[in-house]
């Protein structure tokens with residue numbers, strides 16, 4: 001059986017997060033306000049909802065690719081993190097990378113929310129990390145194109 005995502009509607013215009021198609025990973029988030037985002041600027045957009053996540057999960061607030069491609073509007077802190085214990089209103093930080101102002105309309109789907117498992121770990125300090133094939137190589141250490149290409 002599915003886990004339950006409890007949603008509290010904090011505003012008369014708030015809408016339940018919704019999948020566009022059954023089986024979609026993302027639940028679309030709706031704006032309850034109208035707001036202009038100037039080119040190069042970011043705005044905090046209200047969704048009018050608060051949630052209670054299943055135990056040991058988080059919600060990730062991710063951009064919608066259509067808004068990014070057509071309008072250069074994306075989530076500034078993507079993926080935004082909604083902590084399991086957060087009971088405040090979910091808000092979305094949208095940034096406009098376009099050259100023209102972008103108008104967020106009331107009822108517009110502005111982002112999507114993915115519910116993901118969270119590993120619970122204990123932090124433990126150590127002098128010795130287990131050896132691995134990668135070792136300390138990173139930041140392009142394997143090259144840019146094909147693997148093993150000199």
Ligand SMILES: O=c1ccn([C@H]2C[C@H](O)[C@@H](COP(=O)(O)OP(=O)(O)OP(=O)(O)O)O2)c(=O)[nH]1
Pocket residue numbers: 061077080081082083084086089090091092093
């Ligand atoms: O896009 C986002 C990101 C976060 N939040 C809410 C839920 C989250 O649980 C809380 C804190 O977010 P985060 O930990 O990313 O921000 P912080 O700057 O570390 O704030 P805090 O000190 O409150 O943890 O803010 C949102 O509503 N939208």
Ligand SMILES: [Mg+2]
Pocket residue numbers: none
């Ligand atoms: Mg934090």
